[in-house]
Amino acid sequence: MASLHNFNSASTHTNLEKSSLEVEPNSIMPRCRDVHAVTIECGLNNDGDAGISLTWEDLWVTVPDGKGSSRPIIQGLTGYARPGQLLAIMGPSGCGKSTLLDTLAGRLGANTRQAGDILINGHKQKLAYGTSAYVTQDDTLLTTLTVREAVYYSAQLQLPNSMSKSEKKERADMTIREMGLQDSENTRIGGWGAKGLSGGQKRRVSICIEILKRPKLLFLDEPTSGLDSAASYYVMSRIARLDQRQGRTIIASIHQPSSEVFELFHNLCLLSSGRTVYFGPTSAANEDIEEGSTGKKSTEEVISILVKSYKSSDGYQQVQRQVSEICKREGRALEKSRSHASFLTQCLVLTKRSFVNMYRDLGYYWLRLAIYVALALGLGTIYYDIGFSYSSIQARGAMLAFVASFLTFMTIGGFPSFVEDMKVFERERLNGHYGPSAFVIGNTLSSLPYSFLISLIPGAIAYYLTGLQKGCEHFIYFAAMLFTCMMLVESLMMIVASIVPNFLMGIITGAGIQGLMILGGGFFRLPDDLPKPFWRYPLFYIAFHRYAYQGMFKNEFEGLRFASNQVGGHKTINGEDVLRNMWEVDMDYSKWVDLAILLSMVVLYRLMFLVIIKTVENVKPAIRALMSANPKQAAQIMMNPSDTSIHM
Ligand SMILES: Nc1ncnc2c1ncn2[C@@H]1O[C@H](COP(=O)(O)OP(=O)(O)OP(=O)(O)O)[C@@H](O)[C@H]1O
Numbered sequence: 052m053a054s055l056h057n058f059n060s061a062s063t064h065t066n067l068e069k070s071s072l073e074v075e076p077n078s079i080m081p082r083c084r085d086v087h088a089v090t091i092e093c094g095l096n097n098d099g100d101a102g103i104s105l106t107w108e109d110l111w112v113t114v115p116d117g118k119g120s121s122r123p124i125i126q127g128l129t130g131y132a133r134p135g136q137l138l139a140i141m142g143p144s145g146c147g148k149s150t151l152l153d154t155l156a157g158r159l160g161a162n163t164r165q166a167g168d169i170l171i172n173g174h175k176q177k178l179a180y181g182t183s184a185y186v187t188q189d190d191t192l193l194t195t196l197t198v199r200e201a202v203y204y205s206a207q208l209q210l211p212n213s214m215s216k217s218e219k220k221e222r223a224d225m226t227i228r229e230m231g232l233q234d235s236e237n238t239r240i241g242g243w244g245a246k247g248l249s250g251g252q253k254r255r256v257s258i259c260i261e262i263l264k265r266p267k268l269l270f271l272d273e274p275t276s277g278l279d280s281a282a283s284y285y286v287m288s289r290i291a292r293l294d295q296r297q298g299r300t301i302i303a304s305i306h307q308p309s310s311e312v313f314e315l316f317h318n319l320c321l322l323s324s325g326r327t328v329y330f331g332p333t334s335a336a337n338e339d340i341e342e343g344s345t346g347k348k349s350t351e352e353v354i355s356i357l358v359k360s361y362k363s364s365d366g367y368q369q370v371q372r373q374v375s376e377i378c379k380r381e382g383r384a385l386e387k388s389r390s391h392a393s394f395l396t397q398c399l400v401l402t403k404r405s406f407v408n409m410y411r412d413l414g415y416y417w418l419r420l421a422i423y424v425a426l427a428l429g430l431g432t433i434y435y436d437i438g439f440s441y442s443s444i445q446a447r448g449a450m451l452a453f454v455a456s457f458l459t460f461m462t463i464g465g466f467p468s469f470v471e472d473m474k475v476f477e478r479e480r481l482n483g484h485y486g487p488s489a490f491v492i493g494n495t496l497s498s499l500p501y502s503f504l505i506s507l508i509p510g511a512i513a514y515y516l517t518g519l520q521k522g523c524e525h526f527i528y529f530a531a532m533l534f535t536c537m538m539l540v541e542s543l544m545m546i547v548a549s550i551v552p553n554f555l556m557g558i559i560t561g562a563g564i565q566g567l568m569i570l571g572g573g574f575f576r577l578p579d580d581l582p583k584p585f586w587r588y589p590l591f592y593i594a595f596h597r598y599a600y601q602g603m604f605k606n607e608f609e610g611l612r613f614a615s616n617q618v619g620g621h622k623t624i625n626g627e628d629v630l631r632n633m634w635e636v637d638m639d640y641s642k643w644v645d646l647a648i649l650l651s652m653v654v655l656y657r658l659m660f661l662v663i664i665k666t667v668e669n670v671k672p673a674i675r676a677l678m679s680a681n682p683k684q685a686a687q688i689m690m691n692p693s694d695t696s697i698h699m
Pocket of ligand 1: 144146304
């Protein structure tokens with residue numbers, strides 16, 4: 052084991068990376084049997100069990116090197132994984148473990164190119180939903196939920212409607228027990244700022260969620276990273292029990308396992324610079340590695356010797372034989388599983404889960420409510436009992452503009468919490484739990500009561516302390532406008548979150564967009580004075596602030612009379628004149644039209660978010676397939692971009 056551990060050590064990293072970079076990019080292609088996308092096949096295993104035997108042959112993955120050529124990440128790998136067995140993918144950091152795992156699971160990034168065959172018992176079909184699961188390195192979980200809640204909600208989301216609620220609960224309970232989490236099932240997962248589960252427990256919750264559907268094939272990307280040796284052993288022993296009991300095929304990339312953890316694996320795929328150094332039973336690995344690492348040689352030389360010695364070894368011949376044997380004995384293709392929970396169930400469960408999360412996450416709405424109340428008190432005191440003097444016209448305008456701009460702008464405060472939601476959504480979407488439409492509906496419905504509260508309470512404080520126009524209808528309009536604008540900013544931030552990769556950049560981008568819209572909204576510079584290019588056309592018409600300012604102004608000024616400042620002229624001045632002449636408000640349509648336009652914008656923005664998510668979802672695999680395709684196949688994909696299952 053000692054030499055195996057040395058081989059894995061981080062000290063070899065630089066040399067190994069260097070050696071992988073030094074491979075002549077153009078030398079790859081002639082060695083590839085075919086440049087094409089890889090198809091994953093599913094079927095019954097060789098023994099007739101409903102298991103999955105995965106084989107891969109001469110697998111290559113390359114990425115552009117930025118100089119017009121490509122760099123290989125994995126090079127000509129051949130191997131297999133069988134039901135009831137645990138396969139470890141090991142090797143130093145950067146050797147291509149995660150890339151191999153992603154390739155096998157069909158999750159490679161859009162900039163990669165792959166070639167070779169990935170087969171299961173010789174059938175060409177995509178991995179159907181529920182037949183495989185992938186547990187990523189980071190535990191992206193809703194930190195406010197308890198273990199039991201997280202697993203229960205997930206069971207309701209993933210398991211089909213043909214199962215009763217109690218059956219789903221039973222499945223969730225059983226899975227919690229399988230992963231040894233029953234003692235902490237009522238503990239909140241916890242995360243930043245709120246201690247909850249330990250790292251190992253979180254990892255087990257992530258695994259728990261992914262095995263609820265009883266997938267036949269389980270991919271685990273470094274399930275023990277960040278855990279101490281005791282926690283690593285505990286997590287891995289639970290995983291090992293899964294494959295023995297349920298005949299699962301489990302493939303895990305793993306870093307420097309302890310000897311106890313190492314012994315839990317049946318087979319080992321040892322990589323270096325994207326090449327196989329060893330593939331075979333873990334029990335035989337030591338001798339092979341030790342044979343290859345003799346003498347005082349540089350790491351690169353040792354790797355080269357190891358790769359060569361592996362290629363000329365009996366073990367290599369045996370792997371080739373095993374792979375062709377598995378491929379020859381074609382099993383029956385697995386039926387396509389369409390057993391999701393129904394769309395309605397998904398929307399309901401997501402609404403409930405998101406409502407609970409928003410309730411428990413202080414940063415989502417409660418903190419904002421407190422700050423809004425403070426700001427509303429501030430507004431109410433500086434504009435207290437505003438009256439109907441001539442100067443109250445300007446004060447009213449400023450007060451309303453502050454509400455429509457700054458109070459809505461502050462909706463950005465909930466963005467970090469939304470980004471956390473998005474991370475969970477992205478993981479669950481990638482694993483096929485539900486789609487973006489259910490997420491948008493769940494998020495929208497769950498946020499309604501909170502947005503309602505934070506527009507009603509602070510809105511009432513500011514409205515009545517200032518003494519704005521009396522009458523229930525006027526207050527309802529004011530609160531409805533505030534509510535709609537908050538929903539709108541949330542929708543805008545959703546779009547930002549789908550485009551901008553992290554929350555800091557998201558906040559800056561969202562704030563910048565809103566800043567521009569506020570400037571072009573027709574209050575800080577009146578509409579007729581706005582410079583024509585950009586500010587007047589098109590920003591004035593796109594900025595939601597324009598409709599918010601004009602709607603709020605109409606709501607407030609229509610029907611009021613103010614003292615005039617003209618000596619000897621009219622004693623009073625009416626609100627309509629103020630709107631037309633002072634604020635340059637478009638009086639051709641009513642305030643309700645402004646509100647309706649804003650409501651339509653909320654719907655439009657949320658639809659845009661959906662379209663962006665769906666487009667990215669469809670375009671990414673199409674780009675990857677395009678990059679791996681030959682010209683004829685590329686034309687086929689161009690004509691039908693959504694069909695990325697075109698087999699090559
Ligand atoms: N999509 C990509 N584009 C460019 N380079 C990539 C891409 N995916 C992986 N690589 C590069 O390929 C190499 C292997 O990466 P990979 O993540 O597979 O390594 P790993 O063995 O899992 O490393 P670690 O143990 O540190 O997680 C790295 O040098 C990485 O930078």
